[in-house]
Amino acid sequence: MSETFTSVYSLxxxxxxxxxxxxxxxxxxxxxxxxxxxxxxxxxQEVYLCFLKxxxxxxxxxxxxxxxxxxxxxxxxxxxxxxxLAEGNFTRCQQxxxxxxxxxxxxxxxxxxxxxxxxxxxxxxxxxVTENVLQGPMNAFNESLDVNTALIRQQIRSSQLKLxxxxxxxESLTRVAIxxxxxxxxxxxxxxxxEELKGLKTDSLLDTGQLQRLLFKGKWRMPLFPMAVSTxxxxxxxxxxxxxxxxxxxxxxPFALILPSVYTDFWHSPEDQxxxxxxxxxxxxxxxxxxxxxLFLPGMYVALTSVNVDVNRMEISLAAAASREGVPYPVFxxxxxxxIMMDFIIEAGIxxxxxxxxxxxxxxxxxxxxxxxxxxxxxxxxxxxxxxxxITNFLVIDYQxxxxxxxxxxxxxxxxxVAGVLGxxxxxxxxxxxxxxLETFGVPYLTSLWSPTKRSGDSDGDR
Numbered sequence: 173m174s175e176t177f178t179s180v181y182s183l184x185x186x187x188x189x190x191x192x193x194x195x196x197x198x199x200x201x202x203x204x205x206x207x208x209x210x211x212x213x214x215x216x217q218e219v220y221l222c223f224l225k226x227x228x229x230x231x232x233x234x235x236x237x238x239x240x241x242x243x244x245x246x247x248x249x250x251x252x253x254x255x256x257l258a259e260g261n262f263t264r265c266q267q268x269x270x271x272x273x274x275x276x277x278x279x280x281x282x283x284x285x286x287x288x289x290x291x292x293x294x295x296x297x298x299x300x301v302t303e304n305v306l307q308g309p310m311n312a313f314n315e316s317l318d319v320n321t322a323l324i325r326q327q328i329r330s331s332q333l334k335l336x337x338x339x340x341x342x343e344s345l346t347r348v349a350i351x352x353x354x355x356x357x358x359x360x361x362x363x364x365x366x367e368e369l370k371g372l373k374t375d376s377l378l379d380t381g382q383l384q385r386l387l388f389k390g391k392w393r394m395p396l397f398p399m400a401v402s403t404x405x406x407x408x409x410x411x412x413x414x415x416x417x418x419x420x421x422x423x424x425x426p427f428a429l430i431l432p433s434v435y436t437d438f439w440h441s442p443e444d445q446x447x448x449x450x451x452x453x454x455x456x457x458x459x460x461x462x463x464x465x466x467l468f469l470p471g472m473y474v475a476l477t478s479v480n481v482d483v484n485r486m487e488i489s490l491a492a493a494a495s496r497e498g499v500p501y502p503v504f505x506x507x508x509x510x511x512i513m514m515d516f517i518i519e520a521g522i523x524x525x526x527x528x529x530x531x532x533x534x535x536x537x538x539x540x541x542x543x544x545x546x547x548x549x550x551x552x553x554x555x556x557x558x559x560x561x562x563i564t565n566f567l568v569i570d571y572q573x574x575x576x577x578x579x580x581x582x583x584x585x586x587x588x589x590v591a592g593v594l595g596x597x598x599x600x601x602x603x604x605x606x607x608x609x610l611e612t613f614g615v616p617y618l619t620s621l622w623s624p625t626k627r628s629g630d631s632d633g634d635r
Contacts (some may be wrong), residue, residue, distance in 0.1 A: 191280045195262045196222050196269070206269075211276075218279045222265075227272035229291035258286050267345060292316055297323070300404050302571060307446045312404045317347055317423035320406075324351060324419075327410035336362075338369055340383075344376035347423035348383070351409070356416040361613055365418060365431060379425045388612075396579075398572040399612045400429040401437050408442040432612040434619045438570040439463075462564035466577050469564075470507055471588035471596045473557045478503040479592030491553070498548035504589040506550045510558045511585070513540070515578060518562065 190198075193208060200206035205226040212219040260268060265275045265284050272290025277283070297319065299305065300312040309327075313320045325333060332354045340348050348369060352362055372386050380402060388399045403409060404426050409419045412430045420429040430437070439459050444452040476484055477492050484492070499506060521533040544550050561581065568574035580603070587595030610617035 189282065192262055192265060192275070192277045192282055192284050193220055193222065193279055196265065196275065199262075199266055200224075200269070219276065220279060221274055221276055222269060222284070223274035223289065224269055224272070227270075227291070228274055228289040259283055260286050271345075292318075294319065303403065303405055303442075305405070306443050308442055309405070309407045311406060313406065313421075313426040313428065315424050315426055317349055317421060320421055320426075320428070321349065321351075323406040324409055324413075327406050328353065328413065330355075333413070336366065338366075340369065340372050340374065341377040342373075342375055344378065346377040348377070349421050349423075351413060351419040351421070351428075353413045353416070356414060357418060358416065361418060361432065364613055365420070369420075377422060380420065380422050380427045380429050381425075383420065383422055384429055395610055397435070397576055397607070397610065397617070398438065398570065399433060399610075399617075400431050401433045401570060402427045402429055402572065403442075404428070405442055411442070411445065432615040434612065434615060435607060435617055438568070438573040441569050459567050459569070462567040463577065466561055466564040467581050467584055468596060468600075469557055469561050470511060470581055471584040471599075472593075473554065474503050474507055474585055475588040475592040475596060478589070483593065492551075495551040495553040499551055501549070504585070506554060507557075507585060508582075510544075510550055510554055511561070511582070514558050514562050518565075 197208055203224070205224050206222075207225055208220050208222045210218055211221045260275075261283050265277075265286065268286045269275060272288075272292075274287045274289045275284040276287060277285070294316040295314045297311050297314060299310050303312075311323060313323060321335065330353075334352050334354050336350045336352075338348055339345050350362070350365060350369070368387055372383075374386060377383060377386075384398070384400050384402070385394070388395055400420075401412075409428050409430065413419060417433075418431050420431060421427075439456065441455070444455065476488075477496070481489055496503070501509070517533055521530075524532055541555055545552060545555060565574055565577060568577065584596060584599045587599040589595070591598065604618075607618050608616070
C-alpha cells in the first residue's frame with residue numbers, strides 16, 4: 173500500500189460530530205459543479221474525492237476517477253508523493269476546494285488530504301491594451317499572478333528581485349504580492365507597505381484599483397489625485413523596481429501599482445527611456461504644455477470674453493464678439509454646455525463597442541458640432557477652444573490623471589466666471605497648495621525625483 177493511501181486511512185474519525193464529507197456536501201449544496209465521488213473502499217471504509225469540476229484539471233480528474241479497486245487507487249495516489257500534500261480541517265479544505273484543489277477523505281473522517289488539481293483559466297500573454305507600445309517589449313500582464321511574476325523575472329534576472337505575498341479579503345482570499353529590488357529599495361518603504369496590506373479589512377479584493385482605494389482612503393477624505401501609477405507593462409515595472417520603487421500586484425488583475433508615485437511619474441512614458449534624450453525632453457514639455465491648455469484654456473476663454481474683456485487687444489475682442497453674435501446664452505453657460513457635450517462624446521467612444529464607436533464620435537463631433545454652430549447656440553471660437561481642450565486631454569499618459577483633469581477644468585472655469593483671471597490664479601494656487609499637502613508613503617507628491625535609499629543589507633527575510 174502506498175504512503176499516500178496509508179495517510180488517507182490514518183485520518184481520524186469522530187463519531188460525535190459530522191464528518192468532513194457531510195460538512196463539505198452541506199457547504200457546497202446548490203453548486204452544480206461540485207462533486208463528491210467515491211474512488212476506493214475496503215471492508216470498513218470508503219474513500220471519497222471532493223472537488224469543483226470547473227476549477228480542477230480534467231485530465232487529473234479523469235486519471236483519479238477512472239479507478240477500479242484499492243490497488244489501483246493506491247497506485248494512482250502514489251503519483252502525488254513528493255508534491256505539496258497536506259492534511260486540513262473543514263475550514264482549510266473548504267478554502268482549498270474553492271482554490272481548485274481536491275480533497276481525499278474517508279466517509280467518517282473529520283479531516284482530509286488536499287491534492288493540488290487546480291487548472292488556471294487565464295488569457296495568453298498578449299500586447300498591452302490600455303498602453304500603446306511604440307518601442308519596447310510588446311508583452312503585457314494577464315490575470316495570473318504566477319505568469320506576471322515570470323514576466324517580471326524575465327526582465328530582471330537577479331536574485332535581488334524579492335517577492336512577498338499575503339492574502340486579502342475575508343471571502344475572496346485574494347493573493348497580493350509586493351515586488352522589490354533589494355539593492356535599491358528603501359527598507360522603510362517595504363515595512364510600511366507590508367503593514368498597510370496586513371491591516372486591510374475587506375470582504376473581497378478584485379483589482380488593483382480597489383486596492384489603491386483601500387490603501388489611500390483616509391479617515392475623512394480620499395485623495396482626488398491618483399497616488400500610484402497603474403501599468404500593465406512588465407518593462408515599466410522592472411524599470412521602476414531598479415530605481416528603488418516597489419510594485420504591488422493582485423491575483424486576478426492585469427495591472428500593477430508602482431509605489432511610491434509622485435506627480436511627475438504620471439507624465440513619463442515608458443518609451444522615454446528608449447528614444448533620444450532630447451526627444452524625450454521635448455515630448456515631456458509637450459505633455460505639460462497640453463496639461464496647462466487642457467486645464468486653463470476654457471477658463472481663459474470665459475475670463476477674457478466676459479470678465480476681463482479690456483485685457484485683450486481691440487481686434488481680438490471684436491472678433492470674439494462677432495463670433496458670439498446671435499448666441500442666446502452667456503459665455504459661461506455655452507462653454508459649460510459644450511464641455512459637457514464633449515465629455516458625453518468621449519465617454520461614449522470609450523464605452524461603446526469598437527465597431528460603432530468611431531461612427532458615434534464622428535456623428536457627435538462633426539454633424540452635431542456643425543448643427544450647433546448653424547443654430548447659433550454656441551460661437552465658432554468656442555468650438556475651437558473645446559476641440560483643443562479635448563485633444564490635449566488625450567496627451568496624458570495615465571488614464572486616471574486624465575480623468576482628474578476632466579473634472580478640474582470645470583472648477584477652474586467656474587472660478588474664471590466669478591473673478592476672471594484672478595479666479596484662475598486663485599484656483600491654481602489652491603491646486604498647488606492641495607498637491608503640496610499630499611504624500612505617498614512618506615514621499616511628497618510634488619517631489620520631482622524619487623531618490624531611493626541604497627541599502628546593501630536588507631534584513632527583511634519574510635519573502
